[in-house]
Amino acid sequence: MTVSPTSSGPLTLLRHRLFWPVVILVALLLLNVVFTDHFFSIEVKEGHLYGSLIDIVRFGAPLILVALGMTLVIATSGIDLSVGSVVAISGALACLQISDLGDQDSVGGVLGAAGVALLLSLVLGAWNGVLVAAVGIQPIIATLILMVAGRGLAQLITGGQIITVNSSPYKLIGGGYWLTLPFGIIIVLVVLALTAFLTRRLALGLLIRSVGGNAEASRLAGIGARGVVITVYTFCALCAGIAGLMISSNVSSADGNNAGLWIELDAILAVVIGGTPLSGGRFSLGGTVLGALIIQTLTTTIYSIGVPPETTLLFKALVVTVVCLLQSPAFRAKVVRRRRPAGVSPVAEEKVRVHA
Amino acid sequence: MAPPGPILRMRGIGKRFPGVKALDGVDFRLLPGEVHALMGENGAGKSTLIKVLTGVYDIDDGEMELEGRPAAFSSPLAAQQAGISTVYQEVNLCPNLSVAENIFIGREPRRLGHIRWKRMRHRAGELLHRLDLDLDVSAALSTYSLAVQQMVAIARAVDVEAKVLVLDEPTSSLDAGEVAQLFRVMRRLKEQGIAILFVSHFLDQVYEIADRMTILRNGRLVGEYLTSELSQVELVGKMIGRELADLERLEGRPLARETGPLVEARDLGRAGAIEPFTLTIHEGEVVGLAGLLGSGRTELARLLFGADHAGTGSLRIAGEAANLRTPRAAIHRNLAFCSENRREEGLVPDLTVRENIVLALQAARGWTRPLPRRRQDELVAKYISALNIRPADPEQLVQNLSGGNQQKVLLARWLILEPRLLILDEPTRGIDVGAKAEIQRLVAELSDGGMAVLFISAELEEVLRLSHKVGVLRDRRLVAEVDNDEGLTSEVLTETIASGAAS
Ligand SMILES: Nc1ncnc2c1ncn2[C@@H]1O[C@H](COP(=O)(O)OP(=O)(O)OP(=O)(O)O)[C@@H](O)[C@H]1O
Ligand SMILES: [Mg+2]
Numbered sequence: 073m074t075v076s077p078t079s080s081g082p083l084t085l086l087r088h089r090l091f092w093p094v095v096i097l098v099a100l101l102l103l104n105v106v107f108t109d110h111f112f113s114i115e116v117k118e119g120h121l122y123g124s125l126i127d128i129v130r131f132g133a134p135l136i137l138v139a140l141g142m143t144l145v146i147a148t149s150g151i152d153l154s155v156g157s158v159v160a161i162s163g164a165l166a167c168l169q170i171s172d173l174g175d176q177d178s179v180g181g182v183l184g185a186a187g188v189a190l191l192l193s194l195v196l197g198a199w200n201g202v203l204v205a206a207v208g209i210q211p212i213i214a215t216l217i218l219m220v221a222g223r224g225l226a227q228l229i230t231g232g233q234i235i236t237v238n239s240s241p242y243k244l245i246g247g248g249y250w251l252t253l254p255f256g257i258i259i260v261l262v263v264l265a266l267t268a269f270l271t272r273r274l275a276l277g278l279l280i281r282s283v284g285g286n287a288e289a290s291r292l293a294g295i296g297a298r299g300v301v302i303t304v305y306t307f308c309a310l311c312a313g314i315a316g317l318m319i320s321s322n323v324s325s326a327d328g329n330n331a332g333l334w335i336e337l338d339a340i341l342a343v344v345i346g347g348t349p350l351s352g353g354r355f356s357l358g359g360t361v362l363g364a365l366i367i368q369t370l371t372t373t374i375y376s377i378g379v380p381p382e383t384t385l386l387f388k389a390l391v392v393t394v395v396c397l398l399q400s401p402a403f404r405a406k407v408v409r410r411r412r413p414a415g416v417s418p419v420a421e422e423k424v425r426v427h428a
Numbered sequence: 429m430a431p432p433g434p435i436l437r438m439r440g441i442g443k444r445f446p447g448v449k450a451l452d453g454v455d456f457r458l459l460p461g462e463v464h465a466l467m468g469e470n471g472a473g474k475s476t477l478i479k480v481l482t483g484v485y486d487i488d489d490g491e492m493e494l495e496g497r498p499a500a501f502s503s504p505l506a507a508q509q510a511g512i513s514t515v516y517q518e519v520n521l522c523p524n525l526s527v528a529e530n531i532f533i534g535r536e537p538r539r540l541g542h543i544r545w546k547r548m549r550h551r552a553g554e555l556l557h558r559l560d561l562d563l564d565v566s567a568a569l570s571t572y573s574l575a576v577q578q579m580v581a582i583a584r585a586v587d588v589e590a591k592v593l594v595l596d597e598p599t600s601s602l603d604a605g606e607v608a609q610l611f612r613v614m615r616r617l618k619e620q621g622i623a624i625l626f627v628s629h630f631l632d633q634v635y636e637i638a639d640r641m642t643i644l645r646n647g648r649l650v651g652e653y654l655t656s657e658l659s660q661v662e663l664v665g666k667m668i669g670r671e672l673a674d675l676e677r678l679e680g681r682p683l684a685r686e687t688g689p690l691v692e693a694r695d696l697g698r699a700g701a702i703e704p705f706t707l708t709i710h711e712g713e714v715v716g717l718a719g720l721l722g723s724g725r726t727e728l729a730r731l732l733f734g735a736d737h738a739g740t741g742s743l744r745i746a747g748e749a750a751n752l753r754t755p756r757a758a759i760h761r762n763l764a765f766c767s768e769n770r771r772e773e774g775l776v777p778d779l780t781v782r783e784n785i786v787l788a789l790q791a792a793r794g795w796t797r798p799l800p801r802r803r804q805d806e807l808v809a810k811y812i813s814a815l816n817i818r819p820a821d822p823e824q825l826v827q828n829l830s831g832g833n834q835q836k837v838l839l840a841r842w843l844i845l846e847p848r849l850l851i852l853d854e855p856t857r858g859i860d861v862g863a864k865a866e867i868q869r870l871v872a873e874l875s876d877g878g879m880a881v882l883f884i885s886a887e888l889e890e891v892l893r894l895s896h897k898v899g900v901l902r903d904r905r906l907v908a909e910v911d912n913d914e915g916l917t918s919e920v921l922t923e924t925i926a927s928g929a930a931s
Contacts, residue, residue: 275790275798278783285776292735292773293841294759295791353778 089347092398093362096345100369101125107377120249124372126257132368133256134159134246134315136361138335139342140267141308143360146343148284148304149352150204150211155339157222158196158312159332162189163320164229167237176239186245190313196222197309201302215305219336226328236325246322256318263311267357277355280304284352338367345395366395435460435495435623436481436512436592442489443473443480445828448819450476453489454649456642458592458623463614465638465655466627469667469860470832471818472644474627475517478596482507482514495591505534513590517597517627517831517858518771519581523570528552530569531584555583560609574769575601575721575886579610586613593617594625597831599633600858601768603721603886604922611637629832629860630887631660645669668862687711688747690880691763691849693732696741701727704740705906707899709849714871714881716895716912718888718921724904725884726768729851732882733765734758746848759792764847766839768854768884774838777827781817782808784826785840792845811840814870816863831858839867843874850874851882856890868894888918900924 104124105111114123138155145152169185170176196218203214248255271277282290283297290297312332320326344350345366346359370391379387397403434457443451451473458464466474479485481492483501492499494510501507504514521530528549529536536543537551552565561579569577582598593614599607614624614637628634634641635655643650643666650666658666687710697704702724709715717725730736732743734752743750745761752758755765767773775784785808790799808822815836817829826837835858842850852871856864871894875881885891891898892912898921900908908924910916 273798275793275795278779278787278790279795281779282776282783282787285778286772289767289773289776290787290791292755292765292767293788293791294756295787296756300795353776 089356090359090362093345093347093359093366096395096398097362097366097369100366100373104369104373104376107373116252119252121252121254126254128365128368128372129260130254130256131372132364133254133260134318134332135335135338135342135368136260136364137263137311137315137318138308138332139339139346139360139364140263140357141311142336142339143343143346143348143355143357144267144271144280144304145211145308146284146340146348146350147280147352147355148301149287149350150284150301150305151215151340151350152200152305152308153212153215153336154196154200154218154222155308155312155315156332156335157219157226158193158309159316159319159335160226160326160328160330161196161222161229162193162313162316163331164226164235164326164328165189165192166242166317167235167320167326168229170237170239170242171235173239176237177241179241182239182241185242186317189317190310193309193313193316194306197306197312198302200309201305204305205298205301223328226326226331230326230328232328234325234327238324242321243324244321246318246320247324256322259314259318263314264357264361267307271357276300276303281353281355284354286353339364341392342367345392345399347399433496434458437493438477438481438490439492440490441477441480441487441492443476443485444488447821448828450647451480452647454644454647456649457652458625459640460591460623461618461621462639463618463624463626463637465634465641466625466644467634467641467663467667468644470836470858470863471830472667473647474644475596475830476647477644478514478516478594478625478627482512482594484516508588508590511589511591512594513585513588513592514594515578515581515585515596515598517600519574519577521569521577521581521584523577523772524568526566527556527563527569527572527580528565530580531555531565531587535588552583555587556580559583559613560605573722573726575603575606578602579606582610582613586617590622592623592625596627597629597858598626599628599630601854601886604888606721607633629858629864631663631861635660643667664861667860687713687878689744690746691732692744694742694744696731696738696743698727698731698736698739701736701904702731703905707906707909709880709882711848711880712875712878713897714875714883714895716891716898717882717884717901718891718898719901719925721886722904723901723925724906725901726853727904728899728901728906729765729853729882729884732758732849733763733851735765756791759788759845759847762845762848763851764788764842764845764849765851766842766853766855768857770834770838770857775826775834777825779826780823781812781826781829781837782822784837785811785822785844788841789844807844808840811843814866815840816866832860832863835859836863836867843870847879849880849882851884853884854886855883856885856887864890888921892916892918892921 108124111124114121114125142152142155166185166189169188170182173181175181200215200218203209204211244255246256250258271280279295279300282295283300287297316332319331342363343360346356346363348355348359370388374384374387436458438456441451441454454477456477466477468474480487483503483506487500499510501510525533531552532548537547538544549565556563559579563572563576569580578598578601585593598610602610618624626638638655640652640654642652645667689708690711691709693705693707695704695706705728717728719725731738733755734757735755737753743752750761782804786799786804793799812820812822817833817836826834829837839855856867859867868890871881883891883894895912898910898912899906900910902925910924
């Protein structure tokens with residue numbers, strides 16, 4: 073065993089965790105340039121930033137938020153299917169309260185409404201966390217309960233109708249601008265910074281990875297795994313709640329049926345594309361943001377290159393499959409070895425997990 | 429008498445991992461009908477050579493011949509089909525499957541495509557019986573101790589029709605009786621002309637069973653020797669590349685001074701795990717636990733630490749009644765427990781060496797009070813050098829370390845807590861001779877400094893060398909408590925274990 077300095081240069085770049093997601097994102101963006109003129113141009117109009125790139129981030133903001141929360145849940149080797157329902161509930165509750173306000177433009181009233189909606193999201197998240205950590209139900213089942221029941225709850229709140237509001241402070245959350253930036257982008261940056269602080273500066277990240285990597289060993293090392301898991305599900309629901317406010321604010325209405333529909337799948341996809349394994353134990357916040365951007369860019373691309381509507385889902389599925397294959401080290405190893413000279417048997421680096 | 433040609437020959441084998449050359453130009457050969465020991469310090473490359481041989485890893489350099497024909501295996505399955513049967517260092521069976529299923533997985537007895545469950549259970553029972561093991565073969569493997577799991581893995585390997593049998597530290601958690609059984613089976617296989625590759629850090633075992641040995645150091649070949657022509661001292665010298673000065677004999681243990689009791693367990697017990705026992709551990713005292721496999725040593729330790737809930741009895745720590753519901757509560761009372769099962773209950777594979785070492789300390793502080801990075805680096809550097817963890821890279825993923833080095837990382841996690849009672853369950857499992865002496869010295873030093881230690885080991889000499897007093901367990905009962913004075917030898921202890929009579 074001789075220790076040699078790790079090789080640097082182009083090879084290390086190639087091996088960087090986020091190399092492939094970045095390549096894919098850039099490729100998708102370049103593809104858009106062909107179909108959309110001035111795709112990369114960003115201009116300032118009336119003190120607001122405009123441009124296709126800005127739009128991608130702006131419309132992708134709710135997905136980025138949900139995916140951030142999902143990342144931490146997945147890192148504990150869990151999963152949260154209920155985020156879509158929480159999106160709907162949070163939006164519905166906020167809009168219901170605002171529509172009851174005498175003056176819909178009252179800032180205090182809107183803040184109160186948003187606060188109550190987020191509080192309910194926290195409670196729902198804690199409920200998920202308790203089911204998983206204290207009762208011991210498998211995450212996929214535990215959150216499936218709220219995924220299904222939550223749609224009902226959202227219906228109950230809206231009374232089966234679509235609630236429309238007309239409130240300029242509320243409109244700001246998902247559709248407004250602040251300091252030339254779309255407000256949604258600012259929210260994402262704040263939440264991202266907060267998450268990075270909790271997980272990197274404080275020790276939450278270490279404990280999350282430990283619980284996800286080996287739950288029993290973590291328990292014996294004195295980690296309060298229950299507390300960690302409940303915290304993580306609560307945080308995930310909070311992110312979904314904020315996303316719910318954004319989505320309903322953007323369209324100034326709450327639709328209990330369709331708001332946040334299937335967003336859990338896009339979020340899980342974003343997390344996986346970003347290099348966080350579903351088996352837990354590791355996570356990458358930067359990767360998740362990239363993953364969410366890839367998905368949003370893909371959606372934009374589908375519109376801009378004019379894929380016929382009946383094939384959009386198929387097209388999306390195709391691209392996602394390619395992305396996932398490229399992301400998989402096992403798949404890349406297979407392709408590379410195929411091309412190696414004959415005589416050497418095509419074997420993957422470590423096909424079975426046999427430990428030292 | 430012309431020796432038969434080697435059944436297996438490896439030439440110039442090289443294997444690199446990012447930043448580490450694990451093997452460099454290693455030659456190795458295995459003759460039919462011999463037991464060949466592969467020797468070397470922790471991290472010397474023994475397991476890597478075995479994984480290269482059995483197709484877990486690709487070969488970077490060199491070539492391999494099986495029965496005179498060039499061979500390269502693309503997977504462990506391919507190696508097994510070619511007649512190489514292997515027990516890897518970390519038992520890799522499926523804990524959720526039954527014992528019988530684990531033994532026959534992938535080669536279940538079938539009739540018309542259907543698995544013949546009854547026959548499978550019957551044959552599994554027979555097979556284990558040959559190893560002197562009487563188990564319920566339809567129970568899940570996870571219900572058995574690590575030692576039993578190791579025996580099941582061995583039973584599986586010896587049942588496969590093989591020309592070459594590879595055993596990477598098969599005896600690391602076995603005690604004398606099981607080792608004797610295993611050696612009987614190995615001798616029988618050897619007579620049938622099977623070549624056996626054997627790895628162990630127990631020199632006595634190597635000298636008992638091996639005909640020949642190959643020594644590795646730092647990934648390079650030192651040489652191949654006949655066991656009969658190399659003394660133990662010479663062997664150790666070749667393994668570590670220098671003379672090992674005072675390997676044995678810690679100066680006679682001073683009897684624990686008259687100190688106050690730290691932990692008092694009264695009638696503490698748990699149905700099905702361990703009968704109620706009463707045990708007092710004083711500050712600065714090392715209490716050894718001895719007993720056969722399944723005698724309840726680990727179960728006793730887990731109760732003291734709150735890893736399992738006690739059904740009966742009471743526990744006092746430093747004079748105060750303590751009801752430990754979780755390990756977390758135990759750690760807050762300055763108890764620490766280093767599990768024997770480093771893979772399932774110890775390490776977090778995806779974390780780095782540094783993160784694994786600070787884990788318990790960080791958990792005790794809670795996530796809102798991160799341990800400053802400077803402090804982490806200091807602590808980690810201190811224990812990396814104290815325990816000689818190699819490679820000495822705190823940012824290496826712990827799963828990339830060799831088995832013995834992983835064990836040292838786990839030990840370091842608990843040592844940095846500076847607990848008042850340190851429970852060590854097989855702490856020197858898989859650790860090489862040099863490091864073992866180092867760890868024993870450390871334990872002695874810490875207890876002189878006032879720390880109490882509960883020391884569990886299948887190796888009686890080790891228990892005797894360190895302990896002030898020895899608790900003997902049999903059939904899940906604490907049957908005797910013996911002071912470790914002049915009169916106590918491993919023979920006496922063995923007898924006590926066997927008869928269960930208090931002396
Ligand atoms: N997957 C891996 N990635 C990086 N380094 C590795 C990997 N596997 C092994 N190594 C390194 O290769 C060297 C040899 O390890 P190996 O497991 O073969 O040692 P060993 O002789 O079996 O030691 P032990 O007696 O502790 O089991 C060690 O330095 C180890 O850190
Ligand atoms: Mg090894």
